[in-house]
Amino acid sequence: MAHDPNWVPEELDPTGLGAEPTPRGLIDFLASDNGLDELLVRHKALVFRGFGVTSAELPEVMDLLLPNRLAYVHGNSPRTKVGDNVYTSTEYPPEYTISMHNEMSYAHQWPSRLLFFCARQPGSGGATPVVDGVRWLESLDPEVREAFVPGVRYVQNLHGGKGLGKSWQDTFETGDRAKVDAFLAGAGARWEWKDDGGVRVEQHRPSTTRHPVTGDEVWFNQADQWHVAGLGDETAGALHSIMDEADLPQSVTFADGSPIPAEYVTQVRDRGLDAAVDVDWREGDLLLIDNVLVGHGRRPFTGARRILVAMSD
Incomplete structure (x- = not known):
């Protein structure tokens, strides 16, 4: 795959997908034969925005995006388990930057996909920067x-x-x-x-x-x-x-x-941080990344930011 110096994650919204701007619209799209695997490899990271997903619909969406969710066994970041292999994002103080990394790249096995969900957007800042691993x-x-x-x-x-x-x-x-x-x-x-x-x-x-x-x-x-x-x-x-x-x-x-x-x-x-592209959060957004092709981190923030994360093989 040729390296694109201007790479950014692909944003998918109801208009572009020809779907209803509702959680059911996203679920129906994900349940269809949509070529999602190829789309993720091609674009490396996908942002689903404008569907109004809430915590109530999240399990069904996750089942379609991550059909085999993994436990965070041997994970080194402080997190809280909040559901069926669903965790809070890294719980470091909000004033600190979390540098770029691929999840569990230090381990003998790592997840191939990560999914982030914005349950509550921050007051300011708090973007998830993502970096093309080739560029890094x-x-x-x-x-x-x-x-x-x-x-x-x-x-x-x-x-x-x-x-x-x-x-x-x-x-x-x-x-x-x-x-x-x-x-x-x-x-x-x-x-x-x-x-x-x-x-x-x-x-x-x-x-x-x-x-x-x-x-x-x-x-x-x-x-x-x-x-x-x-x-x-x-x-x-x-x-x-x-x-x-x-x-x-x-x-x-x-x-x-x-x-x-x-x-x-x-x-x-x-x-890694200099080469990264920020994904700014809006409540209900989802970010799906290929955990080998793309590293991720966190920018400092204010307010009650709540991002949930899950992973799969």
């Missing part, structure tokens, strides 16, 4: 791309119920250690249970991947979000004052264990 990869300096070729090593320190960051019970949605062992074995991870009831997990993952249909190579890792430099100097300094980097809730190195330079991390973060 091409925006990086050759030196940075080359350094990441062998991949990265992610480290998680998950506490057993009390501590900094997420617990292993929340992360794996179970309190059964045997189930966690089975999951991590299947993931090809290395892990050890600690005396304090927590678990340390290490995974070696690639820095890029190719889309299974288009063959496009895209930037596909979360090194900038797992690296302490991505937290900013003040936060990083505070954490270093109370613990070693190896003991942080999450950290990342190059595949051989050598440190990733802070300037590489900030370049990845900043160029």
Whole structure:
């Protein structure tokens, strides 16, 4: 697929689809033979707008857009489960930007689709920026791309119920250690249970991947979000004052264990955000993205923004 430097998500409204401007109009369109799979691969991200979808119709819409919704098992972001594999979007304070990333690109399996639903639009700001993964990869300096070729090593320190960051019970949605062992074995991870009831997990993952249909190579890792430099100097300094980097809730190195330079991390973060296109929310909007072709994030906001998210294979 040729890279379009002017790429933006495709907006689908009742007029363009020849559908009624109602939730039933969208449901009827999605239930028809509409070629949605091909449409998503072609445009990478789709915005459904003007149908007046509410939380009451959302389950039926999700069943059509995400026929096999996945649990957020091994997810590293703070979320609240609000339905059948439906979650709040990442619950970071509203004044912070969430940098670009592909959902669970650090894991051995990741969702192929993400669906966002605007249950309540923010007072101001709060856009979901989306970035073409090909453009993001091409925006990086050759030196940075080359350094990441062998991949990265992610480290998680998950506490057993009390501590900094997420617990292993929340992360794996179970309190059964045997189930966690089975999951991590299947993931090809290395892990050890600690005396304090927590678990340390290490995974070696690639820095890029190719889309299974288009063959496009895209930037596909979360090194900038797992690296302490991505937290900013003040936060990083505070954490270093109370613990070693190896003991942080999450950290990342190059595949051989050598440190990733802070300037590489900030370049990845900043160029991803610079290359992104903002999707501004209106209540009832839905955003469907191909999670390999497109990364996403969040702009700061004011007001009671509520975005729900679900994912599927």
